Amino acid sequence: xxLEKLGEFGFIARVxxxxxxxxxxxxxxxxxxAAVLKTSGDCYVLVTTxxxxxxxxxxxxxxxxxxxxxxxxxxxxxxxxxxxxEARAVLLSVGLPPGEDAAFGEQLVRGLHDVARSWDASxxxxxxxxxxxxxxxxxxxxxxxxxxxxxxxxxxxxxxxVSGTLGGAAAAFHLLESGRAANADALPAALRSRxxxxxxxxxxxxxxxxxxxxxxxIDISDGLVQDAGHIAERSAVALTIEAPCLPVSPACxxxxxxxxxxxVPWALTGGEEYELLLAxxxxxxxxxxxxxxxxxxxxxxxxxxxxxLGVTVLASDGSPMELPQGGWDHxxxx
Amino acid sequence: xxLEKLGEFGFIARVxxxxxxxxxxxxxxxxxxAAVLKTSGDCYVLVTTxxxxxxxxxxxxxxxxxxxxxxxxxxxxxxxxxxxxEARAVLLSVGLPPGEDAAFGEQLVRGLHDVARSWDASxxxxxxxxxxxxxxxxxxxxxxxxxxxxxxxxxxxxxxxVSGTLGGAAAAFHLLESGRAANADALPAALRSRxxxxxxxxxxxxxxxxxxxxxxxIDISDGLVQDAGHIAERSAVALTIEAPCLPVSPACxxxxxxxxxxxVPWALTGGEEYELLLAxxxxxxxxxxxxxxxxxxxxxxxxxxxxxLGVTVLASDGSPMELPQGGWDHxxxx
Numbered sequence: 001x002x003l004e005k006l007g008e009f010g011f012i013a014r015v016x017x018x019x020x021x022x023x024x025x026x027x028x029x030x031x032x033x034a035a036v037l038k039t040s041g042d043c044y045v046l047v048t049t050x051x052x053x054x055x056x057x058x059x060x061x062x063x064x065x066x067x068x069x070x071x072x073x074x075x076x077x078x079x080x081x082x083x084x085x086e087a088r089a090v091l092l093s094v095g096l097p098p099g100e101d102a103a104f105g106e107q108l109v110r111g112l113h114d115v116a117r118s119w120d121a122s123x124x125x126x127x128x129x130x131x132x133x134x135x136x137x138x139x140x141x142x143x144x145x146x147x148x149x150x151x152x153x154x155x156x157x158x159x160x161x162v163s164g165t166l167g168g169a170a171a172a173f174h175l176l177e178s179g180r181a182a183n184a185d186a187l188p189a190a191l192r193s194r195x196x197x198x199x200x201x202x203x204x205x206x207x208x209x210x211x212x213x214x215x216x217x218i219d220i221s222d223g224l225v226q227d228a229g230h231i232a233e234r235s236a237v238a239l240t241i242e243a244p245c246l247p248v249s250p251a252c253x254x255x256x257x258x259x260x261x262x263x264v265p266w267a268l269t270g271g272e273e274y275e276l277l278l279a280x281x282x283x284x285x286x287x288x289x290x291x292x293x294x295x296x297x298x299x300x301x302x303x304x305x306x307x308x309l310g311v312t313v314l315a316s317d318g319s320p321m322e323l324p325q326g327g328w329d330h331x332x333x334x
Numbered sequence: 335x336x337l338e339k340l341g342e343f344g345f346i347a348r349v350x351x352x353x354x355x356x357x358x359x360x361x362x363x364x365x366x367x368a369a370v371l372k373t374s375g376d377c378y379v380l381v382t383t384x385x386x387x388x389x390x391x392x393x394x395x396x397x398x399x400x401x402x403x404x405x406x407x408x409x410x411x412x413x414x415x416x417x418x419x420e421a422r423a424v425l426l427s428v429g430l431p432p433g434e435d436a437a438f439g440e441q442l443v444r445g446l447h448d449v450a451r452s453w454d455a456s457x458x459x460x461x462x463x464x465x466x467x468x469x470x471x472x473x474x475x476x477x478x479x480x481x482x483x484x485x486x487x488x489x490x491x492x493x494x495x496v497s498g499t500l501g502g503a504a505a506a507f508h509l510l511e512s513g514r515a516a517n518a519d520a521l522p523a524a525l526r527s528r529x530x531x532x533x534x535x536x537x538x539x540x541x542x543x544x545x546x547x548x549x550x551x552i553d554i555s556d557g558l559v560q561d562a563g564h565i566a567e568r569s570a571v572a573l574t575i576e577a578p579c580l581p582v583s584p585a586c587x588x589x590x591x592x593x594x595x596x597x598v599p600w601a602l603t604g605g606e607e608y609e610l611l612l613a614x615x616x617x618x619x620x621x622x623x624x625x626x627x628x629x630x631x632x633x634x635x636x637x638x639x640x641x642x643l644g645v646t647v648l649a650s651d652g653s654p655m656e657l658p659q660g661g662w663d664h665x666x667x668x
Contacts, residue, residue, distance in 0.1 A: 001435070001436045001437075002433060002434070002435060002436065003430055003432075003433075003434050003435070003436050003439065003464070004432070004433070006436045008462055008463075010436075011436055011439060011440075011462060012462060014436065014440055015439075015440065015443050015457075018440060018443060018444055018447065019443075019447055019456060019457045022456070022458070023456050024422065024423070024454050024455065024456055025422035025423055025455075025476075026422075026423050026456050026458040029456065029457070029458045029459055030457070030458070030459050030460075031459075032459070034459065035423060035425060035458035035459040037422055037423050037458065037476060039373070039375050039377065039379060039422060039478050040375035040376050040377040040478060041373050041374035041375025041376070041377075042374050042375070043373065043374040043375075045373060045379055045476065047381070047423065047425055047458070047459070047474065047476055048425075048459070049383070049425045049426075049427050049459070049460055049461055049472065049474050050427070050461055051427040051429060051461045051463050051470075051472065053429060053463055053465060053466075053470075055466055056463055056464060056465075056466075057463070088358065088359035088360075088371055088373060089358070089359055089360050089369060089371050089381065091369060091381055091382075091383045091474075092383075093383050093384075093385040093472045095385060095387060095470075096337055098337075098338070099336060099337075099338070100336070100337050101335070101336060101337070102335045102336065102337050102340045102344075102345055102348065103335075105337065105345060105349075106345075106348055106349065106352060109349050109352060109353075110352055113352065113353055120358050121358065121359075122353060122356070122357050122358055122360050122363065123349075123353045123363070123364070124356070124360040124363045124364070124369035124371065124381070125363060125364050125365075125366070125368065125369040125381070125382070125383070126364075126383055127383055127384055127385045127472075128342050128345060128346060129342075129385050129387055129390055129391070130337070130390060131387060131390075132387075132389055132390075132467065132468060133466065133467075134466060136385075136387075136429075136470060138383065138385065138427045138461075138472035140381065140383050140425070140474050142359075142371060142379065142381050142476070144373050144374060
């Protein structure tokens with residue numbers, strides 16, 4: 001079967017079947033934000049690897065070398081946040097095309113390293129090679145956690161919380177795609193930092209260690225609805241999202257006004273937000289919101305968990321919404 | 335400066351300068367076979383990331399999907415062996431071209447996973463994406479070690495030992511390149527397994543834990559002389575290799591006869607051998623050889639360490655040899 005037909009998630013499902021249940025040091029394998037390993041220490045070791053390919057994950061017309069590195073680091077660090085962990089080190093495989101200027105590579109590494117260091121994780125190694133064409137990155141982050149946050153632990157009656165605001169990344173993408181911003185530097189300030197240096201929610205992960213038990217969690221990289229679907233599937237529960245509750249980014253709403261677009265679908269399906277979606281018992285909700293506030297992160301209640309399967313989004317009148325698109329599939333025909 | 339001019343190692347040196355001294359959890363960063371991290375456990379965590387790009391690191395005409403996966407796993411695991419460690423888990427970023435059959439991707443993963451499992455490390459996660467063209471892999475291996483083997487601890491009067499035999503990978507490459515073998519399956523048996531599933535020297539690493547102190551070590555991926563140069567540079571010593579002592583692979587010698595070539599340069603500069611080069615005090619040499627023998631690995635004394643800098647290769651008459659090439663540089667014009 002051709003990959004476009006099987007799709008990214010179909011392919012991953014086949015790989016997961018082939019690999020079977022986690023064994024040896026692997027506690028949680030394929031199917032979460034990062035792998036969870038039990039090594040000799042008291043904590044679990046977390047490892048994630050994230051690819052960033054020119055033309056697929058980023059465009060050089062939109063981002064400087066430093067911004068490409070920053071964005072790649074943020075995205076990979078976000079996977080450690082989604083497991084409730086702390087980052088320890090970053091490794092980088094970097095492929096550059098023939099004839100590239102070395103300064104481009106150095107600036108890219110500088111951007112990545114600056115972001116990593118700001119989270120106490122420095123660049124610890126990697127690999128370099130020449131590509132046939134285009135820039136290719138693979139960013140590895142190693143972290144640690146005492147109680148990993150999994151996608152598989154949501155239970156009926158849990159509430160859904162999301163960090164920060166949504167829709168900003170999609171609005172930035174829309175402005176760039178439509179040519180209304182020539183590159184990231186030309187974006188409105190609030191969208192610019194969101195796009196070039198999104199904040200991995202590592203501080204939030206640390207703040208929520210105070211909770212009596214770890215939440216179910218995922219980072220929003222493929223779009224809220226699709227990522228909610230991963231929690232629903234892995235936890236075998238139904239997730240209901242109330243669209244009027246979504247913390248739509250003000251900058252997103254503003255960008256949407258101009259092309260006469262509704263910001264809510266952006267907040268529901270826009271990828272690369274790097275906010276966290278959490279499911280936890282209602283008894284801990286106030287504490288979670290208060291702990292998050294201490295580190296300057298807003299948590300908003302956007303829905304709930306119930307028995308069943310799948311994700312439903314309710315409009316303001318309580319009726320289920322039709323969604324404009326399912327999210328992102330890397331093997332789909334673009 | 336263009337990358338071809340700066341070269342792979344020039345670029346890595348600039349990145350290392352930019353990153354500075356290891357800090358935080360990073361004990362040994364850029365410049366060894368794997369990063370060494372101090373986490374909460376008693377052991378060190380090792381992490382390595384290795385890229386494999388079609389047309390650069392492998393050719394699809396020569397290898398089946400399964401063989402590509404096996405070879406990539408072996409190469410990445412070899413970095414953990416070179417640090418004296420045990421493998422714990424493998425992660426894979428895999429990029430496949432549009433229109434590829436899903437079975438190709440699955441067979442590749444199967445090959446990688448089979449090799450990883452044979453070393454008690456299973457596939458724990460990764461990333462998938464579509465490439466503009468060609469197959470791209472990045473293999474991450476996480477390991478553990480109590481006493482890491484570094485490149486920087488060779489001292490004057492140490493002896494140099496190499497595991498296994500050398501030249502087999504170069505001979506296989508020569509037979510394929512010259513068209514005398516259409517693909518890996520058409521290689522002579524001894525070269526075939528060497529090329530498709532080289533043995534990462536993980537068993538040797540475990541056997542040599544018995545030594546009173548860890549050796550300096552590197553795996554031979556860029557060619558013996560070039561990799562010896564990395565030990566010389568990081569340890570600030572001179573390495574002398576005696577060419578007549580090299581354990582030239584019999585299959586390599588046989589392959590060399592036909593095109594009337596001398597196998598010694600292949601053994602000196604051929605890459606992707608995945609044997610280990612070790613430097614250790616002469617007092618431990620016999621013990622090292624005996625421990626290696628217990629796990630079926632031959633260790634051969636091929637030279638010594640002295641004060642000074644760089645690598646010298648001595649011919650059978652004791653005169654320094656001129657080397658046909660320096661080794662492999664990924665940014666060099668091919």
